[in-house]
Amino acid sequence: MPSRHEESGDSRTINRRNVLTTIGAAGAVGLAGCGDQSGSGDGGSGDGSSDDGSGGDGLFPLQVQLEVNADNSDRVQMVELIAESMEQTEYFETQIETYEWNTYVGRVLDPEYQNNGYVPCIGLSGTFNPESFCNALHHSDNVGACCNLNGINDSELDELMDSARYGQEVAQDNALRAERYDEVWNYLAEERYSSITHFDLATSVSNTDVHGFEMWPFQEGMYSYNMFAPQDEQIMWIDRDTAAGDSELSDLVEGGTLSIAVGANIESFDPPHSSDTTSTLAQNFLFEGLVANDTEGNIYPWLAESYELLDTTGIDRTAYADYMSTVGTTEDGIVDTDEQIIVQHPEDNPAEDDEVRVLLPDDAVEAAEDGTYGMHYRYSLQEGVEFHNGDEMTAEDVVATYEYYENSQLAPQTFDSVLTAVEVDEYTVDVYAQIADAEAERELPGILVLNANQLAEIEKGSLDPREDNVPIGTGPYEFAEFEDEQYYEVTKSDSYWVEQQGVAEAFSWFDGSDAFPDGPVIDGFEVEIVPDDSTRSGALQNGEIDSTYGLNSSTLDDFDSSEDYLVYGVETGGYEYIQYPVNVEPFDDPRLRQAINHLIPRQAIVENVLNGYGRPAWTDLPELAQGSGTADYDALEDEIRPTNEYDPERAAELLEEIAAEN
Amino acid sequence: MSLQRFILKRAVSVIPIMFGVSVITFGLFHLTPGDPVTQLVALNPDVSAAEEAALRERWGLSGPVWEQYLTWISNVLVGDFGQELRTGREVSAIVWRRLPETIALGLFGWAFALVIAIPAGIYAAVNKDQLGDTVSRFVALSGISIPNFWLGLMLILIFSLYLGLFPVLPPSRQPLYHPDMLWYLILPGITIGTASAASIMRVMRTSMTEELNKEYVTAARAKGLPERTVILKHVLRNSLISVVTLAATLTASIVAGSVVVEVVFNWPGLGREFINAINQREINVVMAITLFTGFFVILANLVADIVYAALDPRIRYD
Numbered sequence: 001m002p003s004r005h006e007e008s009g010d011s012r013t014i015n016r017r018n019v020l021t022t023i024g025a026a027g028a029v030g031l032a033g034c035g036d037q038s039g040s041g042d043g044g045s046g047d048g049s050s051d052d053g054s055g056g057d058g059l060f061p062l063q064v065q066l067e068v069n070a071d072n073s074d075r076v077q078m079v080e081l082i083a084e085s086m087e088q089t090e091y092f093e094t095q096i097e098t099y100e101w102n103t104y105v106g107r108v109l110d111p112e113y114q115n116n117g118y119v120p121c122i123g124l125s126g127t128f129n130p131e132s133f134c135n136a137l138h139h140s141d142n143v144g145a146c147c148n149l150n151g152i153n154d155s156e157l158d159e160l161m162d163s164a165r166y167g168q169e170v171a172q173d174n175a176l177r178a179e180r181y182d183e184v185w186n187y188l189a190e191e192r193y194s195s196i197t198h199f200d201l202a203t204s205v206s207n208t209d210v211h212g213f214e215m216w217p218f219q220e221g222m223y224s225y226n227m228f229a230p231q232d233e234q235i236m237w238i239d240r241d242t243a244a245g246d247s248e249l250s251d252l253v254e255g256g257t258l259s260i261a262v263g264a265n266i267e268s269f270d271p272p273h274s275s276d277t278t279s280t281l282a283q284n285f286l287f288e289g290l291v292a293n294d295t296e297g298n299i300y301p302w303l304a305e306s307y308e309l310l311d312t313t314g315i316d317r318t319a320y321a322d323y324m325s326t327v328g329t330t331e332d333g334i335v336d337t338d339e340q341i342i343v344q345h346p347e348d349n350p351a352e353d354d355e356v357r358v359l360l361p362d363d364a365v366e367a368a369e370d371g372t373y374g375m376h377y378r379y380s381l382q383e384g385v386e387f388h389n390g391d392e393m394t395a396e397d398v399v400a401t402y403e404y405y406e407n408s409q410l411a412p413q414t415f416d417s418v419l420t421a422v423e424v425d426e427y428t429v430d431v432y433a434q435i436a437d438a439e440a441e442r443e444l445p446g447i448l449v450l451n452a453n454q455l456a457e458i459e460k461g462s463l464d465p466r467e468d469n470v471p472i473g474t475g476p477y478e479f480a481e482f483e484d485e486q487y488y489e490v491t492k493s494d495s496y497w498v499e500q501q502g503v504a505e506a507f508s509w510f511d512g513s514d515a516f517p518d519g520p521v522i523d524g525f526e527v528e529i530v531p532d533d534s535t536r537s538g539a540l541q542n543g544e545i546d547s548t549y550g551l552n553s554s555t556l557d558d559f560d561s562s563e564d565y566l567v568y569g570v571e572t573g574g575y576e577y578i579q580y581p582v583n584v585e586p587f588d589d590p591r592l593r594q595a596i597n598h599l600i601p602r603q604a605i606v607e608n609v610l611n612g613y614g615r616p617a618w619t620d621l622p623e624l625a626q627g628s629g630t631a632d633y634d635a636l637e638d639e640i641r642p643t644n645e646y647d648p649e650r651a652a653e654l655l656e657e658i659a660a661e662n
Numbered sequence: 663m664s665l666q667r668f669i670l671k672r673a674v675s676v677i678p679i680m681f682g683v684s685v686i687t688f689g690l691f692h693l694t695p696g697d698p699v700t701q702l703v704a705l706n707p708d709v710s711a712a713e714e715a716a717l718r719e720r721w722g723l724s725g726p727v728w729e730q731y732l733t734w735i736s737n738v739l740v741g742d743f744g745q746e747l748r749t750g751r752e753v754s755a756i757v758w759r760r761l762p763e764t765i766a767l768g769l770f771g772w773a774f775a776l777v778i779a780i781p782a783g784i785y786a787a788v789n790k791d792q793l794g795d796t797v798s799r800f801v802a803l804s805g806i807s808i809p810n811f812w813l814g815l816m817l818i819l820i821f822s823l824y825l826g827l828f829p830v831l832p833p834s835r836q837p838l839y840h841p842d843m844l845w846y847l848i849l850p851g852i853t854i855g856t857a858s859a860a861s862i863m864r865v866m867r868t869s870m871t872e873e874l875n876k877e878y879v880t881a882a883r884a885k886g887l888p889e890r891t892v893i894l895k896h897v898l899r900n901s902l903i904s905v906v907t908l909a910a911t912l913t914a915s916i917v918a919g920s921v922v923v924e925v926v927f928n929w930p931g932l933g934r935e936f937i938n939a940i941n942q943r944e945i946n947v948v949m950a951i952t953l954f955t956g957f958f959v960i961l962a963n964l965v966a967d968i969v970y971a972a973l974d975p976r977i978r979y980d
Binding site: 103142265267332350412467 | 694695696700701702703705706707708709710711712713715716719724748749750751759760815818819822823826829830831834835925926927928930934935937938
């Protein structure tokens with residue numbers, strides 16, 4: 001989300017004496033941003049308590065500067081709590097600097113930032129892929145990019161993380177992968193380069209007319225997942241007469257229109273040309289993927305009836321050199337081509353070289369046909385799947401969709417792993433991965449299947465009613481109406497393939513109850529676009545909508561205490577962390593980092609700052625990604641939680657040790 | 663100088679003003695940190711620096727600011743306001759679609775302000791320093807001091823949630839020109855007009871009081887004219903000049919107010935679009951809306967100048 005604050009780029013100092021002391025004391029939390037603007041640190045004068053710090057020599061009390069973006073008041077409060085907790089040991093003198101969001105991002109992503117010795121705090125969003133909770137923060141490839149802010153460069157850790165995702169063995173063996181990730185978490189607990197503080201909860205509120213709702217890990221799948229998800233036997237229905245509570249499948253009522261409000265305009269209905277939550281939410285009504293996930297991230301065939309891994313090789317990306325085209329670069333160091341770059345030769349650098357070798361889409365097909373690829377998956381498509389315009393979905397549509405994803409907003413994600421997709425016969429598609437990759441099973445089919453006939457007629461990025469193109473998918477709902485910035489409507493498709501075939505017939509993996517309906521039962525969705533949180537909340541209270549999401553935690557408490565509303569919260573992979581400047585003394589000492597980690601009041605942060613709408617990060621891995629991220633989640637938590645507990649005594653011991661050596 | 667020449671002269675002076683507005687806005691926009699590319703990909707680990715640079719190049723954000731400005735202004739001069747960067751949609755189409763919504767809201771708010779403020783101002787001036795005057799001055803001061811967003815939320819709370827007279831969300835399926843929409847304009851219109859009403863009322867009162875002390879009033883009264891005629895025919899007309907000036911300048915504050923009011927009342931106008939565009943650093947949209955509202959405010963002032971002459975034939979344009 002873009003920042004709402006448009007302050008100047010100047011930073012602001014929060015004087016620590018203005019932060020209420022809350023650790024240990026009951027309850028109250030310091031108000032964010034209540035500090036005066038004096039700018040200079042207080043130097044301890046007038047404070048009295050910190051003058052005779054126990055360290056007493058050169059190193060302690062250590063000056064630590066924590067940095068955070070000002071627009072996120074929860075995050076600022078969290079940093080204030082951490083700083084206060086550090087101060088109380090009398091080993092630290094802390095200062096908090098806040099920045100406008102864009103300034104902050106530019107600042108912390110600067111490769112030189114690591115030399116400052118600051119402790120930045122930032123939030124990221126993770127996925128079902130366990131990598132998103134370690135790699136972005138710690139891999140040396142991500143220095144100066146998102147989001148290894150303090151230049152962590154640990155080749156042993158890099159190797160551990162790479163070996164958990166890439167390689168012939170691990171790509172074929174999920175148990176091995178889980179084991180390797182366990183090693184990563186343990187290694188990180190030892191080194192503590194960063195401290196993940198908590199995992200966010202996304203929330204939604206519905207009135208009690210809405211039955212069967214269980215929030216899905218990702219907001220963008222929230223409603224579509226709820227209306228029909230045989231993987232988790234999840235179905236949503238509306239019953240205006242009986243209040244939702246312990247409703248069962250047998251109480252199911254068919255029909256009705258659900259009215260919801262979303263917090264932003266639909267940037268585009270074109271799947272690869274938008275990545276914001278509200279657009280994805282809208283697209284999920286209309287389009288479907290080759291596979292689907294359940295709440296734990298397990299993968300189920302969907303538009304593909306089945307899929308199998310035919311082959312895995314041990315090649316790296318230099319193996320494509322023979323197929324690569326040579327392309328010039330511009331003065332600004334940009335590869336001069338209009339085509340999608342599938343792979344750029346790892347040894348070439350467009351910023352320095354006049355020419356670089358790149359694998360373009362046609363080259364990729366050639367390579368795959370010659371047997372040069374990392375992995376070879378084969379997808380057998382469902383037969384008899386109809387698009388909303390009556391066309392049957394075939395391999396041609398799938399291949400055309402992959403091509404349509406080229407040079408789109410989602411191209412960087414897609415062609416991070418996809419080499420190419422090739423039609424085998426009418427109902428069979430081969431999809432190739434660039435290198436052996438354990439995440440390929442999820443990443444490769446990560447497209448929403450579009451209609452080839454429609455794609456042939458439209459310009460890239462214009463699959464949107466504003467461009468006079470009605471989005472056509474295979475999904476359970478059809479596009480009905482859209483008024484920019486105001487609302488859209490989708491109505492139930494008469495020819496939804498799962499309903500035609502029957503759920504048990506369509507999905508061989510389905511082992512749910514016979515009572516589970518063959519398709520969604522709600523007739524349509526009316527979606528109002530309402531950017532203001534309090535207006536959305538008012539509309540819900542006034543009965544104008546049935547459900548909304550993204551309200552602030554104090555409003556949620558009001559809804560939660562009312563009998564007429566149900567509040568749902570779920571981990572979506574969002575997390576926040578602080579990262580230590582490991583390349584600056586004395587932060588190169590793991591004991592110091594562990595000590596500060598023990599001073600982070602994770603429980604207090606979740607309870608006091610987030611009103612309970614969050615989960616303390618006792619391990620670096622959230623429940624959401626446990627499927628492939630650990631062999632045994634409980635065992636992992638038992639092992640690592642003690643290193644992440646709030647424990648000022650242990651912190652003092654460690655700090656004493658360091659002080660004694662100095 | 664004839665009226666035509668005056669209008670022509672003022673119309674020509676619009677050009678340097680608009681040029682100044684565009685330079686300042688463009689410059690300010692580039693002083694704020696972040697651009698559409700950082701907004702889009704800043705924290706996406708999959709996007710490489712090269713891909714980011716390529717995107718910046720494609721969106722015309724890679725050159726120096728003056729170069730970007732020259733490209734932009736030369737397009738604008740031939741009527742091309744460019745595209746929204748992320749979606750490639752025409753900016754002028756976006757502005758035209760949103761404009762009627764904001765005009766409807768602004769006109770309603772402005773009319774509300776005048777209808778409330780002028781009678782209240784007259785009443786206060788005539789009953790100067792009596793209870794009614796004190797009360798209306800207090801109300802006016804409150805009106806100026808209350809922030810728009812708070813007033814809006816309070817109106818929603820009272821009239822929508824407690825009394826149930828209005829829905830929280832205006833009906834999104836009703837076209838704007840439908841007569842029913844007048845009803846839904848009431849709350850946002852009041853919110854947007856209140857501060858203006860308060861300022862106009864205060865100016866109305868002051869200038870009316872001043873006029874009332876002038877000799878011609880005494881003369882008119884001595885002549886035996888009914889008080890009603892004295893006030894409405896003579897004094898009112900003379901005191902309106904300063905109100906007209908103020909009402910024209912207030913169009914600027916109504917335009918500014920629409921930004922907040924449209925968000926609170928979920929009114930899909932230019933103000934809401936403006937906030938979105940700023941947040942996403944959509945420079946072409948921001949520039950187009952700024953130019954447009956700037957032009958509108960200048961136009962309102964020009965109209966005010968012309969109205970002077972109608973109100974006071976002594977005024978000559980030279």
